[in-house]
Amino acid sequence: MATGGLKYNFARLNIAEKLIAINVLVFILDGLARALYNYSLSEWFQLPKAYLAFFGQPWSLVTYSFFHAGLGHIFWNMIMLYFSGRIFLNLFGNQKFLNVYFLGVIVGGLVFLLSYNFFPTLLQSNTVLIGASAGVTAVLIFVCAYLPNQEVRLLFFNVKLWYIGAFFVLIDLIQIPYGGNVGGRLAHLGGAFLGYLYARQLLNGNDIGAGFGKLWNGITQLFQPREKKVPLKTVYKKKTSKAQGKAEYDKAAHQKRIDDILDKISKSGYESLSKAEKDFLFKAGKQE
Template sequence: MSNGGIQYQIARLSIAEKLIALNVLVFLLDGLSTALMGHSLSTWFQLPKDFLEFIGQPWSLVTYSFFHAGFTHIFWNMIMLYFAGRIFLNLFDAKKFINVYFLGVIVGGLVFLLSYNIFPTLLNTNTALIGASAGVTAVLIFVCTYIPNQEVRVFFFNIKLWYVGAFFVLMDLIQIPYGGNIGGRLAHLGGAFLGYIYARQLFMGNDIGSGFTKLWDGITNLFKPKEKKRAPLRTVYKRNTTADGKTDYDKQAKQRKIDGILDKISKSGYESLSKEEKDFLFKAGKED
């Protein structure tokens, strides 16, 4: 497939599918790095539990979400992101999806950090946080809150979305007392909280992610090529230097032709002109 064909296929993907593709790509590169060098790339991108370590790599508050502990971890996260993303994007645009997803990632990461520094002895099983679960949970709980009575097919049954959301939240709450990935469970709940609050506020007409949208737009605009300013179109007027009627008439006819060409440019662009029209306009400009 040509580069143009690949770019076209990528452009057709939804924002959720692009995130899934990016997560899978990072997972493969991380696995390749571990196999060839015996060292995981996640070391520089995972979210550490210690505040001082975090200050040394603040980007990890977002980048931790692109790394996963194994195939099962990424598989279920991406499956949930795909289905929750499809429902979400039937309601809202890609910008709002990015808001909910990444704000869920950030809030989940902050909950993880705070939990480890407030309860260090309780949460001593994790050393760092990785995985997209907080962002995925934020998207899932958002749609479950926004359209709670919407029914979805689960195996052979139709169940309401809010049942699905309640199930995943309860699973995290139930498993916290039994240890094992407690920090990760709390991060999920942080994402769930963000998704719930975002949806409830949106019901009341408040988009709590509008500031994040402006920040994101500002970042993306830095990488966009600047458009070259087009030179303004110049209307060419001829001075009436003779009283001769025929000469006057010829000059007026010439001006009308110039005006007609300029009007054509304004409507269809310069490339719409014939070679004759381009030459005529060029010569008229030179004569002025």
């Protein structure tokens, strides 16, 4: 019953809330592994800084987003995902949300990889990337760019969405020169760029995530149980001879002519019939 209740409650969540639940579950499991076995599950899923290490675990370009460094890290990410997700899902459906979120994760990860190899002095020698920040930032900046003048309530006053988006981008830009999680800041900016580009293109009628959505659906269908095919029953049609077919055709034509004559009588009276029609109707009556 407990498992059934959890499944039911999980199914009732929207897609943003489901992502939050998954992130929290992974955080708890990783914490238990650290406490009980002194081992972190994130080592297999975090995004490394070097190309060679990345090629050894390419799935980390997505999976890094499900692991967090601490309670504060996951708390603020999930709070931002919850509120920006609510605004997003009032505008669009689950598929577009997943497109923006995971494209933000991927672009943020790629910016991190490229930045280390082009600007190695910016990043610490032991840098790896974990956290949902790039995807969360992509969703946040998307709604800020799509509805820039929409006002939201912050404590005691209203603020336009584009002010909020600009604030978070500026915070990341300002902190890069001073060190401290530079890789994460760059990943945030990668997600922000994706969110802004996606929103502006969508306003122009171009969904840049449509291809990713099709790929995503194709992958998920591979893991869905296949429906059992019900064997089709073979229906054997009774063969009809040419003579029988001709007889049925003649009978249908005969009845149609009778119906046409009766319609003519109902509209114009019996006297409107020609001699041939009167004779045909007379003979048909005698055959009945």
